[in-house]
Amino acid sequence: MATWILKFSSKQVTIMAAAVLLFFNFQLNAATNEIIITGGIESARPIGVVPFKYLGNTSLPENLSEVVASDLQRSGKFSPLKLSLMPQFPTTDTEINYAAWAQKGIDMVLVGSVESTGLNQYLVTFELVDVLRAQATGGQAKTLENGKLVMTRDHVIEKRTKTINGGDFRQYAHIISDIVYEKLTGQRGAFLTRIAYIKVLDRDTNPKPYRLVIADYDNVNPTTLLSSPEPLMSPTWSPDGNTLAYVSFENKRSQIYLQDIYTTSRTRLTDFPGINGAPNFSPDGKKLAMVLSKDGNPEIYIMDLQTRNLTRITRNRAIDTEPSWTPDGKSLIFTSERGGKPQIYQVNLATNRKSRLTFEGEMNLGGAITPDNSQLVIVNRTRGDYHIAKQDLKNGDMLVLTNTYLDESPSISPNGSMIIYSVLEYGKPALAWVSLDGRFSFKEPVADGEVKSPSWSPFLL
Structure with missing residues (x-):
């Protein structure tokens, strides 16, 4: 969702700096970071x-x-x-x-x-x-x-x-x-996985305050892969868990990079005029969906990672962004304002046929589909508040999963049981988790800086 807000900054309502959070305070002190259970015990x-x-x-x-x-x-x-x-x-x-x-x-x-x-x-x-x-x-x-x-x-x-x-x-x-x-x-566990996110430290005291970080799924053993004086955005995992794609503004403009998490070697993938953003790997890891405005308007493209050839997917005067793949790799989900306000659409890559998926609330952003292809996870805005929600792909029923003030950037665990997202806590983004059924949630207190744009890795073994 951070990518969308950047692109729509002139159209977004100013976000209040603080949120009132009422929690059921149950603390678990273990060998991992302290967490606060917020519901569902x-x-x-x-x-x-x-x-x-x-x-x-x-x-x-x-x-x-x-x-x-x-x-x-x-x-x-x-x-x-x-x-x-x-x-x-x-x-x-x-x-x-x-x-x-x-x-x-x-x-x-x-x-x-x-x-x-x-x-x-x-x-x-x-x-x-x-x-x-x-x-x-x-x-x-x-x-x-x-x-x-x-x-x-x-x-x-x-x-x-x-x-x-x-x-x-x-x-x-x-x-x-x-x-x-x-x-x-009866469901595969997702504990042996990792997360990636962007951490932002104090800009006045750190010459390179923007950090690309990976950690165990529970945010233990954090490792900084990259420090930058300019913003970093939208990290996303390759299906084999070896590579991250992300957006960097190190050269004073947006560019998409690929980075090996083990060797830390990285490759600049795009450097087109205008927007280069929102990268997302195909399920087979051979292609990367992205948003480019090189032809004038932000549109969805797909790049073949071997040949670097581009295929333009959308052609519309409205802004199209935040592409993600269906589990079978045959369609893309994306956010578009072509209907007036941002909503989630789907495009069949074989026929180029597009259909609107969401209708409830003021707007819906940042869509992703669960691994079993049954639920669409989104950021839903209703009465000015942004919440993580899911929509049943068969009957269209929507269920809001969170109740804090500004929830964004949801990422689904590889077994489809949990969602990690960014939540506004005391005016700063922090990490939070919620179960797909909405019954259980917890957050991690912010020790220093801000944490945003979390991305859950695939299974590692």
Whole structure:
């Protein structure tokens, strides 16, 4: 949405500098950044994430179970039981008192251990246990194999053992979270992912206040890829998660760059007169949709990344911007004021046929479609306020997901369960997350500067 506001600055209503935020203050202190849960705890499924027992003499690089508990909490699907309420601290399934956990309303328990096996080497074992099934069978069930009754432990939903090094603790914790999430929801987890965003520091004290930053999905381990004295905008991930496309004003005009996140090498992709903005990779990573005004009016173009050939998609006197791809790569979603005020349109790339998708509210911006092709996520303006909303692509029903004053730049997690966006907090943009059903949300307090234009990476493994 930041790109749209820049282009329409002469037409936008002046935004007030502060917003009144009423939050349900529930704070989660874990191995990750402090977050403030803003709604939806009561609908989450209780789960026991027991601290993993450590067998070793040196200090651990990371607390695995704390990271897992934080991940599951942030998903909005689970509510990890507080340590003070746990009836016991078992390490393996055989140590679990099933009745004690069932009395706490816990039907799933994650237990595990970490053993030091050598220099910077650790053996991690974990088990995900169905407490109710175990209680019903007494921890042992019988099944028929080759005509004989044998004992099984099918209440152990998952059990794994892996040796990792000290630098892989957080990554492996996210893997454990992904496994637990998928086993219990049937949907792939998105904890082993990253986000990119633009951070803006104080312009009076920093010669290069604009930063292109990547971090783990929970904004831990932030890494600055680029510092610039001029604005940076609109970062977006390639489908393989190796490259970012973004807009830079380093040369006093907008240009689109590609940057490898591992080597940090970068390539200037466009330098046309006028606007070069809003890049967005195709699902196969071979093309890049963008907004160019080189022919006089801001229009949607597609560039073949191998040949650098351009194809013009829209031709209209109105401003067209913010292109994004449908999951099948056959259409583009974009924002256009061709109907009077900005709304979301779709263009079929084979037929060039265009159709309007949104009608509710004063305007709708920044559209993107969920990976399952069922929902359109947008910024909806109603009565002067900008909120994140979703619209069902089959029946057209719209549901507003957020209720703060100025919400913008939504980006969908690769499993389609969460949306990260920018929210105005005390006059400064900060990061916030909301579940796709709108039931769970949380935000991250601003430590310094402003954070805007978040973009969620694809799956990394």
